[in-house]
Amino acid sequence: MSKVLIISSDCHAGGLPANYEKFLPKKHHEAAGKWWVAYVKEMIARAGTFFDQEAMDDYAEKTGEHGQFQTFMQTSETIADDVLMNLLNDGTSPFSPRQGEWDAKVRLDELEADGVAGEVIFPQMAPFGAGLMQYRYQVDPEQNHAGLRAYNGWLAEFCNQNPGRHAGVALINLDDIEVTCQDIRDAKASGLFGGVLLPTSTGEFPFYHHPRYEPLWELCEELDMPLQTHSGWSPDYGDAPGATAMFISEVDMWAQRSFAALVWSGAFERHPNLKLILTETGTQWIIERLRVLEFKANLPIFNHFKKDLSLTPTEYFQRQCFIGASFLPVHEGQQRHKIGVNKIMWGSDYPHLEGTWPNTADALKTTFLDYPEDEARAMLGTNALDVYGFDQSLMESVAERVGPELSAVTGIAAQNGAA
């Protein structure tokens, strides 16, 4: 076809606080309300570093949302908790300001207008500290588990509103691996999830080189549920002036760590069909990371650690891993052959403002100009089609309707038939 199938391998969705109540046992409702208020107030208290004025001005220019954000910031410091909660449930919060985050109909329209046929959905903040920041906050473990299950329940229902168009990423925690495995079985059984979010931090538990996670690896292979990492977690840099700059400088690094752990734990060796997808952690970093791991693995001291491994770190990566490259900067795209065109999946990061939405067409032209057709198609859609198990004929029929012309992306008219 002349159109390009675009699957965004990196999008985000989350409900308004009230949306989760249906999926949360009654006994947690009051605590959940308090948790949201405390969380948002903490974010606001840090806004001086986290949402700095100049960045907000840039965003306002792009979106026209400045006034709403300012009002929220100014009033939320002084208003009563219940009024704040009402504002959050109106979608007035600067942390979830776009209706497409919780409204599946608005979302689909916006994705389609942006040229995107299918998407992979990562969380925003979920109740009780679940989601990308799992184990960053001190939370009651029972509440945290209820919170992640509530998110999964909400997300399943959300994905089900546009069947076949959204692959959810299910939340887990690591408190009890038997429970974790049951959560993954539930997610798989729903048919609405494309993967499992592997927490970036393991909190007080050992990191992923430890054998305690073996049942998790085994199950994810058995069910063909890819493991997912996604940047977002970091240690607490506090409120020093340089804190946000440090956060942004290091945030990818924390989410990249699981790769080495799965190599040295033998998880990739014992489970050759286990997949690990590293999303919004950058792209080019894997070249340097593999260089370091190969170098270290060739030190004499590694003979012992390698003795049960039949492949090298690079070979495990090529066999079992993928990079969710998000909005792939030009210079990272130029390194694609060093990584493997079949390893890279583009993503718009919808609805985040640092992503390409609603200007994806322009962004694609910038990065993919002069790419050979098969490379552009692989990175923009067909890699994700396979990895996340989207329905090919559904995706292609949607792409015929909403996708960009290949020539508008690469500057070159389509040569092939169907991708």
Add this chain to the structure above:
Amino acid sequence: MSKVLIISSDCHAGGLPANYEKFLPKKHHEAAGKWWVAYVKEMIARAGTFFDQEAMDDYAEKTGEHGQFQTFMQTSETIADDVLMNLLNDGTSPFSPRQGEWDAKVRLDELEADGVAGEVIFPQMAPFGAGLMQYRYQVDPEQNHAGLRAYNGWLAEFCNQNPGRHAGVALINLDDIEVTCQDIRDAKASGLFGGVLLPTSTGEFPFYHHPRYEPLWELCEELDMPLQTHSGWSPDYGDAPGATAMFISEVDMWAQRSFAALVWSGAFERHPNLKLILTETGTQWIIERLRVLEFKANLPIFNHFKKDLSLTPTEYFQRQCFIGASFLPVHEGQQRHKIGVNKIMWGSDYPHLEGTWPNTADALKTTFLDYPEDEARAMLGTNALDVYGFDQSLMESVAERVGPELSAVTGIAAQNGAA
């Protein structure tokens, strides 16, 4: 000269437990003895992962020390604490098995036989958890501070035995920055230290982007005391089978983090003569790290964080930082022009067995073959001469006596006069 001046920018020294007593207040002597016994027993308990059999066999083949190590391992699990302490003070421990670590005369002979004229000395484990692993262990803060001062006292006396040949790296902790500054002033006043070891972990304190460290940056600039990082610290990976592989895979990463923090804290901006030297953290990593930092710094959100900075991360690196490359693998040396030949300092890692000693001549030939004379001389000696403030005429006279011929290193006879 036809000879090459070799200064090893990465060596290690540490006393036997008894050697520190003279520098440790009496009230800490008993606790120090208990601390050493507990520390060594913990290392031995982990020996199954940390000192694995095959690696030990490799080492034994290289050194002939196998028997001694085995005996120590087998007996130290069952023997009484006082007998263990006697063994440690005989230098029988596998963790400090070479006399040159605590005997300055033996050391100088071994360095000279290896072609090395001068050296920079990093710690082994110092009393009460001071040294490379600062803040890894739960230690009484008063004891920890006494321990690092004891190490500094011991090292100063040690360096003073061969004047001008050793540049010590002084230990500090970060419990009280006023006290830290006094320790740095004391080190500078002795004239025996070439730098200050910046702990890789800041423990319970904020990381180095925080303004609490400003007096430290100011003082180190004022006194021309370079800040040093050195790999070694890591979080505790526990005793899982993959733990040591993870440690080795990630150990460089932890010690690389301070660079970004000093950029974003504005420390390099406010203190243009402050130096940061990153040692045994690899070499090539800085290329990728600078790419990431430059990319992030060009995101709109960084406008605010950059507003007081007149340079880019790469420019701060070029102005104020150096890489202690240790035994520079061939492929890393090939990237030297991307980093800057004037930024890289070779080191033997004496007396560690993973280093080039006692086979430095062979190692140099492998890495520096066909290097232009000025590049080889810079990386092997003259960069370190300037950065650590060695006496040039002393170093050159020693090099004339003990240094290798340039042609033996690069394969090309000297063209220049004195370096």
